Amino acid sequence: xxxxxxxxxxxxxxxxxxxxxxxxxxxxxxxxxxxxxxxxxxxxxxxxxxxxxxxxxxxxxxxxxxxxxxxxxxxxxxxxxxxxxxxxxxxxxxxxxxxxxxxxxxxxxxxxxxxxxxxxxxxxxxxxxxxxxxxxxxxxxxxxxxxxxxxxxxxxxxxxxxxxxxxxxxxxxxxxxxxxxxxxxxxxxxxxxxxxxxxxxxxxxxxxxxxxxxxxxxxxxxxxxxxxxxxxxxxxxxxxxxxxxxxxxxxxxxxxxxxxxxxxxxxxxxxxxxxxxxxxxxxxxxxxxxxxxxxxxxxxxxxxxxxxxxxxxxxxxxxxxxxxxxxxxxxxxxxxxxxxxxxxxxxxxxxxxxxxxxxxxxxxxxxxxxxxxxxxxxxxxxxxxxxxxxxxxxxxxxxxxxxxxxxxxxxxxxxxxxxxxx
Amino acid sequence: xxxxxxxxxxxxxxxxxxxxxxxxxxxxxxxxxxxxxxxxxxxxxxxxxxxxxxxxxxxxxxxxxxxxxxxxxxxxxxxxxxxxxxxxxxxxxxxxxxxxxxxxxxxxxxxxxxxxxxxxxxxxxxxxxxxxxxxxxxxxxxxxxxxxxxxxxxxxxxxxxxxxxxxxxxxxxxxxxxxxxxxxxxxxxxxxxxxxxxxxxxxxxxxxxxxxxxxxxxxxxxxxxxxxxxxxxxxxxxxxxxxxxxxxxxxxxxxxxxxxxxxxxxxxxxxxxxxxxxxxxxxxxxxxxxxxxxxxxxxxxxxxxxx
Numbered sequence: 001x002x003x004x005x006x007x008x009x010x011x012x013x014x015x016x017x018x019x020x021x022x023x024x025x026x027x028x029x030x031x032x033x034x035x036x037x038x039x040x041x042x043x044x045x046x047x048x049x050x051x052x053x054x055x056x057x058x059x060x061x062x063x064x065x066x067x068x069x070x071x072x073x074x075x076x077x078x079x080x081x082x083x084x085x086x087x088x089x090x091x092x093x094x095x096x097x098x099x100x101x102x103x104x105x106x107x108x109x110x111x112x113x114x115x116x117x118x119x120x121x122x123x124x125x126x127x128x129x130x131x132x133x134x135x136x137x138x139x140x141x142x143x144x145x146x147x148x149x150x151x152x153x154x155x156x157x158x159x160x161x162x163x164x165x166x167x168x169x170x171x172x173x174x175x176x177x178x179x180x181x182x183x184x185x186x187x188x189x190x191x192x193x194x195x196x197x198x199x200x201x202x203x204x205x206x207x208x209x210x211x212x213x214x215x216x217x218x219x220x221x222x223x224x225x226x227x228x229x230x231x232x233x234x235x236x237x238x239x240x241x242x243x244x245x246x247x248x249x250x251x252x253x254x255x256x257x258x259x260x261x262x263x264x265x266x267x268x269x270x271x272x273x274x275x276x277x278x279x280x281x282x283x284x285x286x287x288x289x290x291x292x293x294x295x296x297x298x299x300x301x302x303x304x305x306x307x308x309x310x311x312x313x314x315x316x317x318x319x320x321x322x323x324x325x326x327x328x329x330x331x332x333x334x335x336x337x338x339x340x341x342x343x344x345x346x347x348x349x350x351x352x353x354x355x356x357x358x359x360x361x362x363x364x365x366x367x368x369x370x371x372x373x374x375x376x377x378x379x380x381x382x383x384x385x386x387x388x389x390x391x392x393x394x395x396x397x398x399x400x401x402x403x404x405x406x407x408x409x410x411x412x413x414x415x416x417x418x419x420x421x422x
Numbered sequence: 423x424x425x426x427x428x429x430x431x432x433x434x435x436x437x438x439x440x441x442x443x444x445x446x447x448x449x450x451x452x453x454x455x456x457x458x459x460x461x462x463x464x465x466x467x468x469x470x471x472x473x474x475x476x477x478x479x480x481x482x483x484x485x486x487x488x489x490x491x492x493x494x495x496x497x498x499x500x501x502x503x504x505x506x507x508x509x510x511x512x513x514x515x516x517x518x519x520x521x522x523x524x525x526x527x528x529x530x531x532x533x534x535x536x537x538x539x540x541x542x543x544x545x546x547x548x549x550x551x552x553x554x555x556x557x558x559x560x561x562x563x564x565x566x567x568x569x570x571x572x573x574x575x576x577x578x579x580x581x582x583x584x585x586x587x588x589x590x591x592x593x594x595x596x597x598x599x600x601x602x603x604x605x606x607x608x609x610x611x612x613x614x615x616x617x618x619x620x621x622x623x624x625x626x627x628x629x630x631x632x633x634x635x636x637x638x639x640x641x642x643x644x645x646x647x648x649x650x651x652x653x654x655x656x657x658x659x660x661x662x663x664x665x666x667x668x669x670x671x672x673x674x675x676x677x678x679x680x681x682x683x684x685x686x687x688x689x690x691x692x693x694x695x696x697x698x699x700x701x702x703x704x705x706x707x708x709x710x711x712x713x714x715x716x717x718x719x720x721x722x723x724x725x726x727x728x729x
Contacts, residue, residue: 196617197434199534199556199594204618269535314511315533317554 001025001040002415007047007376011054012349013356013365022052024372027415031368045410045422047376053348054364055087055118055373055411056330057355059177059253060152060229060301062322063089063120066107067096072306072393074108077326078117080304080392082419084326085408087118087373088355088363089304090177093125094153100125100136105144117418118411119373121147121359123177126165132156135165142172147359150177152229153276155211157183159218166224175225175251175358180211180236181277188317190278194263200316205233205284208277212236216243216250227358228252230303232277234287241296251358253299253350256332257323257398259288265398271312271319272398275305289341292350299358300350302329306394324387324394332399334379334406344379376410376422383407425723429541429548432557433595438602445567447719447727448712454491455714465494468525468725472498473516474551476532480686480710481551481560485528488717494525516540525725529553547724555589555647561685562595564716568709569640572681577604580677582634583625584610584666585644585693586655588617592685593644597623610634611666614655631666636675642683643668643693659692669695673703681705 002024009032010017021036022029058081064072074091081089091108093099099108105122112120124146125136130153138149149169155178156162166176189195191202212228216239219226231237231252243249257275262282265273273279291297305322312319333351336342342350356364363373385402387395411419423439433441454462470489474482482498489496499519512531519527526547529537534554541548552558570576581600587593587609600607601624608626609616610633620627628634635641646662656662673680682694682704690696698704 191618193619193622196619196623197594199554199591201555202617269538310511313513315531315539316535317533 001038002043002045002412002417003036003038003041004045004047004052004376005036007050007052009052009366010344010348011366012345013054013353014367016366017345022366022374024412024415027371029366029368029370029372032366043417045376050376050378050409051344052366052374052376054352054366055375055413056085056351057088057361057364058086058302058304058326059090059227059299059355059358061089061091061304061326062094062306063091064306065095065111066104071308073115074111074120075115075117076391076393077304077306078112078120080326080390082117082411082413083391083408084328085330085375085377085411086326087375087411087413088121088361089118090121090123090147090359092123092150092152094130098125098129099123100128102137102140102144105141105146109145118413119363121145121361123148123150123152125149126151126156126176127161130154132158132161135161135168138169138172138174142174146174147361148175148177148227150179150229152177152179155179155181155183159214162215163218163222166219166226167222170222170224173360175227176219177227177229178212178215179230180208180215180228182207182210188274188278189266190263190280192263192281194266198267198269200266203278205235205280208233209235209239212239219250226250229301230255230258230277231297232258232280232284232288234284237287237291237296240291244296251298253301254288254292254297255301255303256325256329259285259292259336260332261398269316270398271314271316272323272396274316274319274321275323276321289336292336293341298350298354300329300333302326304392306392307396308393309395312396322396323398324390324392324396326392327390328385328397328399328404330377330408331404331406337379338405372412372415374412375408377406377408379406381405381407424728430559430720430724431537431541431548431550433559433562433598434557436602441563441566441599441602444563444716444719444723445570447723448563448567448715451718451722452712452715454718455711460491461493462491463493464722464727465489465492465725468494469523470494470496470526470528470721471519471524472496472528473519474499474530475501475536476530476552478530478551481530484710484713485551485717488714489721491714492718492721494721512536512539513543516544520544520546526721549720549724552591554591555594556591557595558591559595560713560717560720561592562599563720564709564713565596565642565683565685566599567712567716568683568705569681571708571712572705573639579639580606580637581640581642582608582610582638583642583644584631584634584668586615586646587611587620587644588615589647590644596642597625608634608638612656631668631672632675635672638676638680640681640683641668641676644685645687645689645693663692667691667693667695668698670697670701673698683709686710
């Protein structure tokens with residue numbers, strides 16, 4: 001029995017936001033009530049001044065295993081997730097070998113069971129080898145445990161194949177997580193006022209918008225579910241806003257860096273600011289925030305993309321894309337609350353119940369009888385980002401040295417405390 | 423005023439005073455190249471490494487001559503002979519060179535930001551000799567030097583820059599440099615060769631060459647950067663030259679004492695006609711001569727010389 005006392009409990013799934021205690025019995029939530037007390041408690045967590053919320057769910061993480069264990073492993077990636085407040089992560093298929101068949105899915109899940117700190121849900125590839133040529137074995141992977149399909153890192157170029165793949169994914173109820181980019185454009189930064197100065201090869205925002213519009217249209221045509229991931233432009237927000245007026249709309253997520261940084265950050269050629277899609281203009285950042293505020297953007301994901309030092313210690317145009325994001329996502333997202341863009345319930349819904357709904361997971365809710373996946377965090381504690389202290393192997397963050405407000409303190413997965421600063 | 427920078431990475435971060443200091447210093451060095459014995463002992467005992475990851479003849483020779491006329495020892499490394507092909511990172515290559523204690527590393531690289539990267543790891547001075555489509559500061563300095571030589575002052579000049587602006591580091595550096603003075607800059611090219619939002623840099627945009635050259639003191643022609651995919655932005659060289667090649671007839675609309683500049687290498691008949699390139703208004707070869715003086719000034723100030 002674990003008792004969490006005196007906290008402010010926020011559960012967007014049940015619209016609850018009140019000062020109540022929560023009792024965990026074994027793997028599940030036993031009671032939520034005022035002034036719970038009792039005997040036989042193994043641990044009492046005093047959450048005075050803190051917030052108790054469902055464990056965060058990340059629909060977009062790269063754990064790099066198998067194949068790129070020097071960048072991240074399931075052990076280190078899930079440890080970073082636990083520290084960041086995530087109790088479930090969806091890991092993308094661009095490993096080596098690619099997660100395009102059940103053996104790889106089984107391998108990831110086996111590793112996650114033995115070494116993982118939080119729940120791991122593999123995402124299967126849409127096409128074999130992410131090559132965009134043949135549909136991957138989604139049925140067998142579904143049986144093995146995938147929760148979605150994605151060729152993330154790349155779009156499926158061939159529209160006819162993409163249509164057939166989505167039609168096929170529908171058979172298994174798998175949402176397609178769509179990386180939206182038109183690869184006929186090439187470049188490493190956003191085409192805008194910063195690229196004008198830096199001279200770096202630049203991609204216009206329409207690259208993302210063309211792909212998002214196609215993917216949504218294809219999904220609607222075949223009756224599949226498209227989830228547009230890491231949206232970054234005002235135009236994509238507009239496309240999604242129109243989509244939300246239709247029945248059974250597509251869903252989408254953005255990442256903390258797309259509402260925190262602009263392309264100005266690339267001016268010093270810091271390769272930690274190289275990310276795909278690229279950091280956009282202030283107008284795009286404003287549109288992303290408005291999309292979060294008005295509900296157009298359903299989910300905040302991390303796109304946690306850990307890289308080794310050398311992959312980033314090269315010329316900007318040669319550097320790998322990505323940001324190690326699990327350990328900064330909650331604090332960066334809380335800035336939306338501090339700025340008044342979202343209230344805590346709205347923010348947490350985008351990191352708990354909404355991702356759970358997308359993936360059909362029984363988590364992301366604080367309800368008696370449900371699995372005890374939850375976190376205790378401060379929305380006001382200030383701390384300084386120190387990449388050297390990351391639990392992730394990926395030290396690639398543009399937020400090193402930033403002073404952030406809000407910090408996860410306790411992470412509980414299935415009734416087990418997997419991370420605690422208390 | 424004194425030069426307090428370790429590196430010369432770009433024009434954008436320089437002040438007007440720093441640019442004038444460089445130009446004035448270059449002025450005093452130009453005379454060296456016109457002597458019988460073209461050598462002064464100023465940089466005796468100093469070592470200058472030319473690290474060229476991209477092909478260059480003019481800039482490299484210009485830097486080498488500048489260094490040699492100042493009595494520096496020079497070593498030149500080109501990409502084909504470097505260890506880049508062996509998988510060594512740029513930073514490691516630079517650290518290795520640093521161990522041999524050079525005073526200045528002049529770098530040319532096809533990727534924007536490479537000199538910034540070097541400057542963060544090297545104690546020696548880093549001079550940018552052109553990085554991708556970012557900056558080519560010594561080119562802009564020699565262009566300003568030439569403009570000032572011919573027009574006495576930079577303030578009040580009306581300048582047209584015509585050609586592939588989007589892929590040109592020369593254009594960027596000149597836009598930044600001229601922006602420090604009271605000048606009016608007009609960029610001219612088909613829209614495919616103009617980066618969107620160019621006006622934000624304080625320049626005007628014209629699509630027709632006739633409009634661009636009207637009333638100008640200086641016309642700077644740029645070549646099409648074939649190596650940066652320049653030709654995919656126009657239907658053909660033939661059509662480009664029919665629309666944007668500077669011909670004698672255009673000059674009637676410019677100021678009567680207009681000067682024609684080009685960073686080279688020129689593509690005759692593409693962006694500039696023979697008559698204009700070889701004509702009385704052309705200062706293209708003056709630019710090349712002035713390049714040596716400007717680079718002498720840059721090397722001198724970078725190694726601690728007094729302005």
